[in-house]
Amino acid sequence: MKYSLINLLKHIEYLYPNLFIGCLALKEFLAYRIFESNGRSSGRLEKISSVDLGINDLFVKVEYSAINYKDALAATGQAQIAKKFPLIGGIDLIGTVLESKTDKFRDGEKIIVTGSGLSETLNGGYSEYAQIDSDLAFLIPESISTRLAAGIGTAGFTAALAIYKMKINKQKFSNEKIIVTGATGGVGSFAILLLNKALSEVIAVSSKNNCINYLDSLGVKDIINPSDIKDNESLLEKALWHGAIDNIGGDILSWLTRTVRPHGNIASIGLASSHDLNTNVMPLILRGINILGISTNINRKISEDLWKDIFCNLTNDDIEKVITRETSLKDLSNHFDRYITGNNYGRTIIKIS
Template sequence: MTPSIKNMPQKFTAFRIHQNINGDNKTITSGFEKINLDDLTEGEVVIKVAYSDINYKDALAATGKGRILRTYPLVGGIDLSGVVVTSSDSRFTQGDKVLVCGAQLSELYDGGYSEYARVKANSVVNLPKEISLRDAMALGTAGYTAAIAIQRMEDNGQKPEFGPILVTGATGGVGSFAINMLAELGYEVVAFTGKTEQKDYLTSLGASRLLNRHDVEMGTKPLESIQWGGAVDNVGGETLSWLTRTTNIWGNIASIGLAGGIKLDSTVMPFILRGVSLLGINSVEMPTSVRTKAWQRLATDLKPSKLDVISPTTIAFSDLPNAFDAYVQGSVTGRTVVAIDDTLA
């Protein structure tokens, strides 16, 4: 049955995050609640949610380990896929299969951990026919961000003949997708990680070899010997500084993460003498045209060949609260999809 306003229940289940203030003390609580449509933040499109996923950011928000939300309360979940119930925007009609990723869900707006969502039309992407609702969330923000990084690098002239691409934070979601996508495009890919026990996983994705980050002498010269044709960096800090000094002429570095710090200690020499480009990757503030192109490529030439290896697990909506701690502790390898209504698939 196609979802419609007529058969939408008055109350539905959502996983909501609250901030509790007692004097100077602020605590975060979260859990399942029954809410109605008017409880959700404003938006032009109402969606019956089929799937969401779990990102590190989701776990931080739900557990209060990180200050992710900028207003309270909000429904958690930065990603969702589902079927349009109603839309006041002519780009979408009842029954359309759609997805939303990287649009400040569970930050400024209610997110995907809900049986129904109401979202801004400009954040919605029509689901490419080559991607299922489940696979859209197996990709999620991680796959989408990796695609944006590769797209920007190639738009700026990146080519396999420049040399190997180093992917840092290789076992994370973005790193895993970047390795697989780049390898499928014909690049030699080197995985930069401290988790050398994950060698079999990383090589199965397409990494030609591993580089143990604990064994690397990064040097201090303004320019070091060229080692990389380019890089997808999920770490930042000292690692990103080193990459600027060791990337080949006209190579590109896609800067995505800052787990290693926000400071960049570099000089202009790599950019002037080698023409290295440092590309900032922001998957949230993204023009609709770029967002749509990335998902079209995720359905075609950037579609990961190892999607089931990277995102092997699907859990029930009811099991969601029990899954966050492992993400906060960093003990999870591979992504988790959350089935909210898999009958829509």
């Protein structure tokens, strides 16, 4: 049989798959990429090669990713998350280092990358292989599987960051009533777990009547349906909560500002319901409440410490409770709509390889 050079190399690669690690240009693999057409983005599964990944100091075999609200927005074009095209989606990336060109990580170590521009300006985790800047990666301890690390992902990290910022701002947590909105979502679920570890009494705000058992299993003391919250025109209402973690914005966030007790903190994380915030200054100037903005773009040392705390504080059973679905790269696109309509609960992880 006659071999062209490329076929010969492909044949060698087939026989010795590790031989071309780091310059895997010949191998094709699956990735879910975001494209733009007529000003709107959409995603699709494709075969790509390592040439499409660019070059970085960590070459990674991706094992898991996950679906976050932002991933659903990016893939369905509901918001322009990706800033360049085509770009591999997925803001969570968990895998094994195949080749490290830095002292910071060794071949074979397990790493996690969350946020950090993935699926915005950098290729994300919806791909069988990745080239990663080691400055964005964090080591997963041996006691945590890549599956469980994916369960935590951006959602768990963001919940931990909110609690960290509230703590810096003198929130005690122990024996305090802390209210969590968007409670059945990924961030909400981890906020509940972590607040329980801090001995808070957690009140969930959730529109899902079918998730009472789920929220109970996470350890909430009470559940409020947003439809039961009366729209009150008062500038201040009865002060009920020592603090709040808000994932949805809009009218509920506005209500939180009027019902948090003096000097309490509201961590504003998300906008799943609305990006609006209509309130007044009375809660600020009469009760001294604090609205803390949560952005995961923080310095590396803080992130490193937070990851250590998260891995240390959450048990495998805790994390398994929040992993409500596992799917594959091939089936990924069937799962985004549930996030857009707010009908998902817990975390969907993607088994990549």
